[in-house]
Amino acid sequence: MVDVSQHELVPEHTVLEDDVLEGVLSEYDIDRTDLPKIKRTDAALPDDAEAGDVVKIVRNSRTTDQAIIYRLVVE
Protein backbone atom coordinates (compact mmCIF):
# COMPACT_ATOMS: atom_id res chain seq x y z
CA MET A 1 0.00 0.00 0.00
CA VAL A 2 1.25 3.47 -0.84
CA ASP A 3 2.00 5.80 2.06
CA VAL A 4 -0.23 8.73 1.16
CA SER A 5 1.29 11.09 3.73
CA GLN A 6 4.58 11.01 1.83
CA HIS A 7 3.07 12.63 -1.25
CA GLU A 8 4.08 16.24 -1.74
CA LEU A 9 0.47 17.35 -2.21
CA VAL A 10 -0.56 15.98 1.19
CA PRO A 11 0.04 18.23 4.22
CA GLU A 12 0.49 16.90 7.74
CA HIS A 13 -2.75 15.82 9.47
CA THR A 14 -2.87 15.29 13.25
CA VAL A 15 -5.83 14.64 15.53
CA LEU A 16 -6.35 17.55 17.92
CA GLU A 17 -6.57 16.96 21.70
CA ASP A 18 -9.82 18.12 23.29
CA ASP A 19 -8.31 20.79 25.53
CA VAL A 20 -6.37 22.32 22.63
CA LEU A 21 -9.55 22.24 20.56
CA GLU A 22 -11.41 24.26 23.21
CA GLY A 23 -8.75 26.96 22.90
CA VAL A 24 -9.05 27.03 19.13
CA LEU A 25 -12.84 27.24 19.13
CA SER A 26 -12.92 30.03 21.71
CA GLU A 27 -10.22 31.94 19.83
CA TYR A 28 -12.36 32.03 16.68
CA ASP A 29 -15.64 32.10 18.68
CA ILE A 30 -17.22 29.25 16.69
CA ASP A 31 -18.68 25.78 17.21
CA ARG A 32 -16.87 22.75 15.92
CA THR A 33 -19.57 22.24 13.29
CA ASP A 34 -18.60 25.59 11.75
CA LEU A 35 -15.21 24.17 10.79
CA PRO A 36 -14.56 22.85 7.29
CA LYS A 37 -15.18 19.11 7.08
CA ILE A 38 -13.15 16.07 6.17
CA LYS A 39 -14.66 12.66 5.43
CA ARG A 40 -13.82 9.80 7.78
CA THR A 41 -12.85 7.78 4.72
CA ASP A 42 -10.38 10.43 3.56
CA ALA A 43 -7.14 8.87 2.38
CA ALA A 44 -4.90 11.29 4.25
CA LEU A 45 -6.65 10.99 7.61
CA PRO A 46 -4.64 9.39 10.46
CA ASP A 47 -5.89 5.90 11.38
CA ASP A 48 -7.01 6.87 14.88
CA ALA A 49 -9.32 9.67 13.74
CA GLU A 50 -13.04 9.11 14.32
CA ALA A 51 -16.15 11.06 13.36
CA GLY A 52 -16.45 14.08 15.64
CA ASP A 53 -12.69 14.53 16.01
CA VAL A 54 -11.00 17.64 14.76
CA VAL A 55 -7.78 17.32 12.75
CA LYS A 56 -5.14 19.97 12.60
CA ILE A 57 -3.62 20.45 9.15
CA VAL A 58 -0.36 22.28 8.63
CA ARG A 59 -0.20 23.45 5.04
CA ASN A 60 2.80 24.74 3.24
CA SER A 61 1.16 27.98 2.29
CA ARG A 62 1.75 29.95 -0.89
CA THR A 63 1.21 33.25 0.88
CA THR A 64 2.88 32.74 4.26
CA ASP A 65 5.33 30.09 5.37
CA GLN A 66 2.88 27.77 7.07
CA ALA A 67 -0.87 27.92 7.45
CA ILE A 68 -2.70 25.98 10.15
CA ILE A 69 -6.28 25.01 9.50
CA TYR A 70 -8.71 22.64 11.20
CA ARG A 71 -11.21 20.20 9.78
CA LEU A 72 -14.01 18.34 11.54
CA VAL A 73 -14.15 14.62 10.77
CA VAL A 74 -17.60 13.63 9.51
CA GLU A 75 -19.13 10.34 8.31
Add this chain to the structure above:
Amino acid sequence: MTEVSYDVTDDMIAVVEDTDLPRRLKNNVYETLEARDDISIEDADAIAKAVEARYLDTRVDPLDPVGTVSAQSIGEPGTQLTMNTFHYAGVAEIDVTQGLPRLIELVDARKTPDTPMMTVYLEDEYATERERAHEVVWNLEATKILALGDVSTNVADMRVQISLNEDTLKERMITPEEVASIIEDNLGVSTIQQGTEIQFGPEEPSYRDLLQLVEELRDITFKGIEDISRVVIRREELEDGEEFVLYTEGSAFGDALEIEGVDASRTTCNNIHEIHRNLGIEAAREAIIEETNNTLAEQGLDDVNVRHLMLVADMMTNRGEIESIGRHGISGSKESVLARAAFEVTVNHLLNAAIHGEVDDLDGVTENVIVGKPIKLGTGDVDLRMGSTSSGSGSSQAD
Protein backbone atom coordinates in the same frame (compact mmCIF):
# COMPACT_ATOMS: atom_id res chain seq x y z
CA MET B 1 15.66 33.20 18.19
CA THR B 2 14.81 31.86 14.78
CA GLU B 3 17.53 30.70 12.44
CA VAL B 4 18.41 33.32 9.87
CA SER B 5 20.71 32.39 7.04
CA TYR B 6 21.37 35.94 5.92
CA ASP B 7 24.47 37.98 6.56
CA VAL B 8 22.99 40.64 8.84
CA THR B 9 23.77 41.76 12.38
CA ASP B 10 21.97 40.43 15.44
CA ASP B 11 20.40 43.83 16.06
CA MET B 12 18.84 43.84 12.62
CA ILE B 13 17.52 40.32 13.15
CA ALA B 14 15.94 41.48 16.39
CA VAL B 15 14.32 44.44 14.63
CA VAL B 16 12.92 42.36 11.76
CA GLU B 17 11.80 39.43 13.89
CA ASP B 18 9.92 41.91 16.08
CA THR B 19 7.57 42.85 13.22
CA ASP B 20 4.25 41.18 12.52
CA LEU B 21 5.33 39.89 9.11
CA PRO B 22 5.06 36.40 7.62
CA ARG B 23 8.29 34.46 7.15
CA ARG B 24 8.48 35.06 3.41
CA LEU B 25 8.33 38.84 3.76
CA LYS B 26 10.84 38.77 6.60
CA ASN B 27 13.24 36.92 4.32
CA ASN B 28 12.68 39.54 1.63
CA VAL B 29 13.56 42.24 4.14
CA TYR B 30 16.72 40.34 5.11
CA GLU B 31 17.71 40.10 1.46
CA THR B 32 17.32 43.84 1.05
CA LEU B 33 19.31 44.55 4.18
CA GLU B 34 22.02 42.13 3.10
CA ALA B 35 22.33 43.77 -0.31
CA ARG B 36 23.05 47.18 1.23
CA ASP B 37 26.37 47.21 3.08
CA ASP B 38 26.45 50.58 4.78
CA ILE B 39 23.12 50.38 6.49
CA SER B 40 22.59 51.56 10.06
CA ILE B 41 20.33 49.89 12.58
CA GLU B 42 18.00 52.90 12.43
CA ASP B 43 17.64 52.50 8.66
CA ALA B 44 16.97 48.79 9.10
CA ASP B 45 14.31 49.59 11.66
CA ALA B 46 12.71 52.14 9.34
CA ILE B 47 12.65 49.67 6.46
CA ALA B 48 11.15 46.90 8.58
CA LYS B 49 8.51 49.26 9.98
CA ALA B 50 7.62 50.56 6.51
CA VAL B 51 7.20 47.03 5.16
CA GLU B 52 5.10 46.08 8.16
CA ALA B 53 2.86 49.13 7.78
CA ARG B 54 2.34 48.37 4.09
CA TYR B 55 1.63 44.71 4.90
CA LEU B 56 -0.97 45.56 7.53
CA ASP B 57 -2.50 48.09 5.13
CA THR B 58 -3.03 45.53 2.39
CA ARG B 59 -4.73 42.95 4.53
CA VAL B 60 -8.40 42.32 3.89
CA ASP B 61 -10.64 44.49 6.06
CA PRO B 62 -13.40 42.94 8.12
CA LEU B 63 -16.65 42.68 6.09
CA ASP B 64 -14.80 42.94 2.79
CA PRO B 65 -16.69 41.01 0.07
CA VAL B 66 -13.78 38.73 -0.81
CA GLY B 67 -15.94 36.35 -2.83
CA THR B 68 -17.19 39.07 -5.15
CA VAL B 69 -13.67 40.44 -5.57
CA SER B 70 -12.39 36.94 -6.37
CA ALA B 71 -15.17 36.32 -8.87
CA GLN B 72 -14.33 39.52 -10.73
CA SER B 73 -10.60 38.99 -10.48
CA ILE B 74 -10.86 35.58 -12.12
CA GLY B 75 -13.73 36.50 -14.42
CA GLU B 76 -12.17 39.50 -16.12
CA PRO B 77 -8.94 37.77 -17.22
CA GLY B 78 -11.14 34.77 -18.02
CA THR B 79 -12.64 36.73 -20.91
CA GLN B 80 -9.23 36.64 -22.56
CA LEU B 81 -8.79 32.87 -22.30
CA THR B 82 -8.66 30.95 -25.53
CA MET B 83 -11.86 29.25 -26.49
CA ASN B 84 -10.06 26.69 -28.62
CA THR B 85 -10.64 23.30 -27.10
CA PHE B 86 -7.43 21.58 -28.14
CA HIS B 87 -3.93 22.03 -29.10
CA TYR B 88 -0.75 20.28 -28.27
CA ALA B 89 0.67 21.46 -25.00
CA GLY B 90 4.31 22.19 -24.40
CA VAL B 91 5.18 18.88 -22.79
CA ALA B 92 5.70 15.66 -24.68
CA GLU B 93 3.21 16.14 -27.54
CA ILE B 94 0.29 15.07 -25.38
CA ASP B 95 -3.06 16.62 -26.06
CA VAL B 96 -4.38 18.50 -23.06
CA THR B 97 -7.39 20.75 -22.77
CA GLN B 98 -6.39 24.30 -22.07
CA GLY B 99 -7.81 27.73 -21.61
CA LEU B 100 -11.47 28.38 -20.91
CA PRO B 101 -12.73 24.80 -21.41
CA ARG B 102 -10.21 23.55 -18.85
CA LEU B 103 -11.11 26.27 -16.35
CA ILE B 104 -14.80 25.45 -16.71
CA GLU B 105 -14.05 21.75 -16.32
CA LEU B 106 -12.22 22.47 -13.06
CA VAL B 107 -14.81 24.71 -11.40
CA ASP B 108 -17.59 22.40 -12.60
CA ALA B 109 -15.72 19.54 -10.91
CA ARG B 110 -16.32 17.18 -13.86
CA LYS B 111 -15.98 13.53 -12.94
CA THR B 112 -13.42 12.94 -15.69
CA PRO B 113 -11.52 15.63 -17.56
CA ASP B 114 -11.74 15.82 -21.35
CA THR B 115 -8.12 14.81 -21.71
CA PRO B 116 -6.98 12.89 -18.65
CA MET B 117 -3.23 12.66 -18.21
CA MET B 118 -0.65 11.80 -15.58
CA THR B 119 2.85 13.00 -14.91
CA VAL B 120 4.70 9.98 -13.55
CA TYR B 121 7.97 10.55 -11.75
CA LEU B 122 10.33 7.62 -11.20
CA GLU B 123 12.45 6.43 -8.31
CA ASP B 124 16.17 5.76 -8.07
CA GLU B 125 17.61 3.80 -11.01
CA TYR B 126 14.28 3.84 -12.85
CA ALA B 127 14.70 7.59 -13.19
CA THR B 128 18.26 7.48 -14.51
CA GLU B 129 18.40 4.42 -16.79
CA ARG B 130 16.36 4.34 -19.95
CA GLU B 131 15.86 0.55 -19.87
CA ARG B 132 14.50 0.63 -16.33
CA ALA B 133 12.23 3.56 -17.22
CA HIS B 134 10.91 1.47 -20.12
CA GLU B 135 9.99 -1.33 -17.69
CA VAL B 136 7.64 1.11 -15.96
CA VAL B 137 6.27 2.21 -19.33
CA TRP B 138 5.28 -1.38 -20.23
CA ASN B 139 3.55 -1.71 -16.86
CA LEU B 140 1.59 1.47 -17.52
CA GLU B 141 0.75 1.48 -21.21
CA ALA B 142 -2.08 -0.79 -22.26
CA THR B 143 -0.68 -3.43 -24.60
CA LYS B 144 -3.13 -4.75 -27.17
CA ILE B 145 -2.69 -7.79 -29.40
CA LEU B 146 -1.81 -5.76 -32.49
CA ALA B 147 1.27 -4.42 -30.70
CA LEU B 148 2.48 -7.98 -30.01
CA GLY B 149 2.06 -9.66 -33.37
CA ASP B 150 -0.08 -10.30 -36.43
CA VAL B 151 -3.63 -11.62 -36.32
CA SER B 152 -5.13 -13.48 -39.23
CA THR B 153 -8.36 -15.41 -39.70
CA ASN B 154 -8.40 -18.71 -41.45
CA VAL B 155 -11.95 -18.91 -42.73
CA ALA B 156 -11.53 -22.38 -44.22
CA ASP B 157 -10.63 -23.98 -40.86
CA MET B 158 -12.59 -21.49 -38.73
CA ARG B 159 -9.48 -20.54 -36.77
CA VAL B 160 -7.95 -17.28 -35.55
CA GLN B 161 -4.19 -17.38 -35.94
CA ILE B 162 -1.79 -15.13 -34.08
CA SER B 163 1.89 -15.02 -34.83
CA LEU B 164 3.63 -13.15 -32.08
CA ASN B 165 6.75 -11.08 -32.58
CA GLU B 166 9.50 -12.53 -30.42
CA ASP B 167 11.45 -9.30 -30.02
CA THR B 168 8.39 -7.35 -28.93
CA LEU B 169 7.49 -10.04 -26.41
CA LYS B 170 10.96 -9.96 -24.93
CA GLU B 171 10.97 -6.18 -24.79
CA ARG B 172 7.59 -6.02 -23.10
CA MET B 173 8.43 -8.89 -20.77
CA ILE B 174 5.53 -11.17 -21.60
CA THR B 175 5.68 -14.82 -22.69
CA PRO B 176 3.59 -16.58 -25.37
CA GLU B 177 2.17 -18.84 -22.61
CA GLU B 178 0.91 -15.76 -20.73
CA VAL B 179 -0.66 -14.37 -23.90
CA ALA B 180 -2.40 -17.69 -24.51
CA SER B 181 -3.76 -17.94 -20.99
CA ILE B 182 -4.98 -14.32 -21.02
CA ILE B 183 -6.86 -15.08 -24.24
CA GLU B 184 -8.41 -18.21 -22.70
CA ASP B 185 -9.49 -16.28 -19.60
CA ASN B 186 -11.01 -13.41 -21.53
CA LEU B 187 -12.66 -15.17 -24.45
CA GLY B 188 -13.50 -18.52 -22.89
CA VAL B 189 -11.92 -20.52 -25.72
CA SER B 190 -9.21 -23.16 -25.64
CA THR B 191 -6.04 -22.19 -27.45
CA ILE B 192 -3.26 -24.15 -29.08
CA GLN B 193 0.09 -22.52 -28.51
CA GLN B 194 3.31 -23.56 -30.23
CA GLY B 195 6.29 -21.28 -29.80
CA THR B 196 5.16 -17.86 -30.90
CA GLU B 197 2.15 -19.18 -32.79
CA ILE B 198 -1.25 -19.22 -31.10
CA GLN B 199 -4.49 -20.36 -32.64
CA PHE B 200 -8.04 -20.84 -31.53
CA GLY B 201 -11.52 -20.86 -32.92
CA PRO B 202 -15.21 -20.89 -32.01
CA GLU B 203 -16.65 -24.10 -30.56
CA GLU B 204 -19.17 -24.50 -33.34
CA PRO B 205 -18.04 -23.50 -36.81
CA SER B 206 -19.70 -20.11 -37.31
CA TYR B 207 -18.48 -17.28 -39.48
CA ARG B 208 -20.10 -14.72 -37.22
CA ASP B 209 -18.60 -16.10 -34.00
CA LEU B 210 -15.19 -16.13 -35.64
CA LEU B 211 -15.34 -12.43 -36.48
CA GLN B 212 -16.77 -11.71 -33.06
CA LEU B 213 -13.76 -13.40 -31.45
CA VAL B 214 -11.34 -11.30 -33.47
CA GLU B 215 -13.18 -8.14 -32.42
CA GLU B 216 -12.99 -9.09 -28.76
CA LEU B 217 -9.36 -10.14 -29.09
CA ARG B 218 -8.42 -6.64 -30.19
CA ASP B 219 -9.92 -5.14 -27.02
CA ILE B 220 -8.02 -7.31 -24.55
CA THR B 221 -5.35 -5.55 -22.50
CA PHE B 222 -2.45 -7.98 -22.20
CA LYS B 223 -0.23 -5.86 -20.06
CA GLY B 224 -0.40 -2.41 -18.47
CA ILE B 225 -3.40 -0.37 -17.43
CA GLU B 226 -6.52 -0.35 -19.58
CA ASP B 227 -7.13 3.41 -19.32
CA ILE B 228 -3.65 4.45 -20.35
CA SER B 229 -3.43 4.53 -24.11
CA ARG B 230 -0.03 6.13 -24.61
CA VAL B 231 3.08 6.89 -22.59
CA VAL B 232 5.79 9.34 -23.57
CA ILE B 233 9.22 9.31 -21.96
CA ARG B 234 10.99 12.59 -21.55
CA ARG B 235 14.40 13.34 -20.21
CA GLU B 236 14.24 16.35 -17.92
CA GLU B 237 17.05 18.47 -16.59
CA LEU B 238 17.47 18.66 -12.84
CA GLU B 239 19.77 20.81 -10.78
CA ASP B 240 22.04 17.82 -10.34
CA GLY B 241 21.89 15.72 -13.49
CA GLU B 242 18.75 14.62 -15.26
CA GLU B 243 15.90 12.18 -14.88
CA PHE B 244 13.32 10.41 -16.98
CA VAL B 245 9.71 11.50 -16.53
CA LEU B 246 6.71 9.74 -18.05
CA TYR B 247 3.67 11.51 -19.44
CA THR B 248 0.59 9.41 -20.02
CA GLU B 249 -2.50 9.85 -22.12
CA GLY B 250 -5.34 8.64 -19.94
CA SER B 251 -5.07 8.27 -16.21
CA ALA B 252 -5.40 5.65 -13.49
CA PHE B 253 -3.79 7.40 -10.58
CA GLY B 254 -4.39 4.81 -7.86
CA ASP B 255 -3.08 1.93 -9.97
CA ALA B 256 -0.09 3.89 -11.19
CA LEU B 257 1.08 4.72 -7.66
CA GLU B 258 1.30 0.99 -6.86
CA ILE B 259 3.62 0.16 -9.75
CA GLU B 260 7.22 -0.58 -8.84
CA GLY B 261 9.59 2.19 -9.78
CA VAL B 262 6.95 4.93 -9.66
CA ASP B 263 7.77 7.72 -7.23
CA ALA B 264 4.55 7.85 -5.20
CA SER B 265 5.52 11.13 -3.58
CA ARG B 266 5.62 13.30 -6.72
CA THR B 267 3.48 11.61 -9.35
CA THR B 268 0.32 13.59 -10.15
CA CYS B 269 -2.62 13.58 -12.52
CA ASN B 270 -4.98 16.23 -13.86
CA ASN B 271 -8.15 14.61 -12.53
CA ILE B 272 -9.00 16.28 -9.22
CA HIS B 273 -11.41 13.49 -8.28
CA GLU B 274 -8.72 10.84 -8.63
CA ILE B 275 -6.45 12.94 -6.43
CA HIS B 276 -9.25 13.29 -3.90
CA ARG B 277 -9.89 9.54 -3.88
CA ASN B 278 -6.27 8.57 -3.48
CA LEU B 279 -4.69 11.40 -1.53
CA GLY B 280 -7.55 13.06 0.33
CA ILE B 281 -9.35 16.37 0.32
CA GLU B 282 -6.37 18.55 1.24
CA ALA B 283 -4.39 17.25 -1.73
CA ALA B 284 -7.43 17.87 -3.94
CA ARG B 285 -7.55 21.47 -2.75
CA GLU B 286 -3.89 21.85 -3.55
CA ALA B 287 -4.44 20.30 -6.99
CA ILE B 288 -7.34 22.66 -7.77
CA ILE B 289 -5.18 25.68 -6.98
CA GLU B 290 -2.28 24.28 -8.97
CA GLU B 291 -4.40 23.38 -12.00
CA THR B 292 -6.38 26.64 -12.15
CA ASN B 293 -3.21 28.62 -11.63
CA ASN B 294 -1.40 26.73 -14.40
CA THR B 295 -4.35 27.10 -16.77
CA LEU B 296 -4.28 30.87 -16.31
CA ALA B 297 -0.48 31.06 -16.41
CA GLU B 298 -0.39 29.04 -19.64
CA GLN B 299 -2.40 31.82 -21.27
CA GLY B 300 -0.21 34.56 -19.86
CA LEU B 301 -2.67 35.49 -17.15
CA ASP B 302 -0.45 34.64 -14.22
CA ASP B 303 -1.04 38.04 -12.65
CA VAL B 304 -4.28 36.73 -11.14
CA ASN B 305 -3.51 36.68 -7.43
CA VAL B 306 -3.28 33.15 -6.13
CA ARG B 307 -5.43 34.11 -3.10
CA HIS B 308 -8.50 34.24 -5.34
CA LEU B 309 -7.84 30.73 -6.59
CA MET B 310 -7.22 29.58 -3.02
CA LEU B 311 -10.62 30.94 -2.02
CA VAL B 312 -12.28 29.04 -4.86
CA ALA B 313 -10.48 25.84 -3.88
CA ASP B 314 -11.38 26.35 -0.21
CA MET B 315 -15.05 26.71 -1.10
CA MET B 316 -15.01 23.67 -3.38
CA THR B 317 -13.47 21.45 -0.68
CA ASN B 318 -15.20 22.94 2.37
CA ARG B 319 -17.52 19.99 2.96
CA GLY B 320 -14.87 17.31 2.74
CA GLU B 321 -15.68 16.39 -0.84
CA ILE B 322 -15.27 18.23 -4.10
CA GLU B 323 -18.28 20.36 -4.95
CA SER B 324 -18.75 22.25 -8.17
CA ILE B 325 -19.38 25.96 -8.30
CA GLY B 326 -22.81 26.44 -9.80
CA ARG B 327 -26.34 25.17 -9.67
CA HIS B 328 -25.52 21.57 -8.74
CA GLY B 329 -22.89 22.55 -6.21
CA ILE B 330 -22.21 25.55 -4.05
CA SER B 331 -24.70 28.03 -5.52
CA GLY B 332 -27.41 25.37 -5.41
CA SER B 333 -26.87 24.57 -1.76
CA LYS B 334 -27.24 28.11 -0.48
CA GLU B 335 -29.51 28.61 2.49
CA SER B 336 -31.57 31.41 0.95
CA VAL B 337 -34.36 30.69 -1.52
CA LEU B 338 -34.06 34.09 -3.19
CA ALA B 339 -30.31 33.72 -3.66
CA ARG B 340 -30.77 30.33 -5.32
CA ALA B 341 -33.62 31.60 -7.47
CA ALA B 342 -31.57 34.59 -8.57
CA PHE B 343 -28.82 32.29 -9.87
CA GLU B 344 -30.43 29.84 -12.29
CA VAL B 345 -33.78 28.10 -12.94
CA THR B 346 -35.69 30.74 -10.97
CA VAL B 347 -39.16 29.26 -11.25
CA ASN B 348 -38.19 25.77 -10.07
CA HIS B 349 -36.56 27.12 -6.95
CA LEU B 350 -39.48 29.38 -6.08
CA LEU B 351 -42.00 26.61 -6.74
CA ASN B 352 -40.14 24.06 -4.61
CA ALA B 353 -39.66 26.59 -1.84
CA ALA B 354 -43.40 27.33 -1.86
CA ILE B 355 -44.26 23.62 -1.76
CA HIS B 356 -41.97 23.04 1.21
CA GLY B 357 -42.87 26.29 2.97
CA GLU B 358 -39.29 27.55 3.12
CA VAL B 359 -38.42 30.71 5.01
CA ASP B 360 -35.80 33.22 3.88
CA ASP B 361 -34.05 35.02 6.72
CA LEU B 362 -32.52 37.62 4.39
CA ASP B 363 -29.03 37.14 5.80
CA GLY B 364 -27.09 37.12 2.54
CA VAL B 365 -26.24 39.69 -0.08
CA THR B 366 -28.38 38.62 -3.04
CA GLU B 367 -31.60 38.37 -1.02
CA ASN B 368 -31.19 41.89 0.33
CA VAL B 369 -30.46 43.34 -3.09
CA ILE B 370 -33.67 41.73 -4.33
CA VAL B 371 -35.84 43.14 -1.54
CA GLY B 372 -34.03 46.48 -1.58
CA LYS B 373 -32.45 46.46 1.86
CA PRO B 374 -28.86 47.46 2.64
CA ILE B 375 -26.57 44.46 2.29
CA LYS B 376 -24.63 43.20 5.29
CA LEU B 377 -21.20 43.92 3.93
CA GLY B 378 -18.68 46.67 4.49
CA THR B 379 -20.38 49.73 5.98
CA GLY B 380 -23.76 48.05 5.49
CA ASP B 381 -23.12 45.78 8.45
CA VAL B 382 -22.06 48.49 10.89
CA ASP B 383 -24.71 50.03 13.08
CA LEU B 384 -24.24 53.22 14.99
CA ARG B 385 -25.85 53.12 18.39
CA MET B 386 -26.36 56.41 20.24
CA GLY B 387 -26.49 56.46 24.00
CA SER B 388 -30.13 57.06 24.99
CA THR B 389 -29.21 58.95 28.14
CA SER B 390 -26.88 61.88 27.84
CA SER B 391 -24.29 61.65 30.62
CA GLY B 392 -22.91 65.18 30.77
CA SER B 393 -20.42 65.15 27.90
CA GLY B 394 -22.89 63.42 25.54
CA SER B 395 -20.95 60.21 24.90
CA SER B 396 -21.87 57.97 22.02
CA GLN B 397 -20.92 54.41 21.35
CA ALA B 398 -20.24 52.74 18.10
CA ASP B 399 -21.33 49.13 18.05
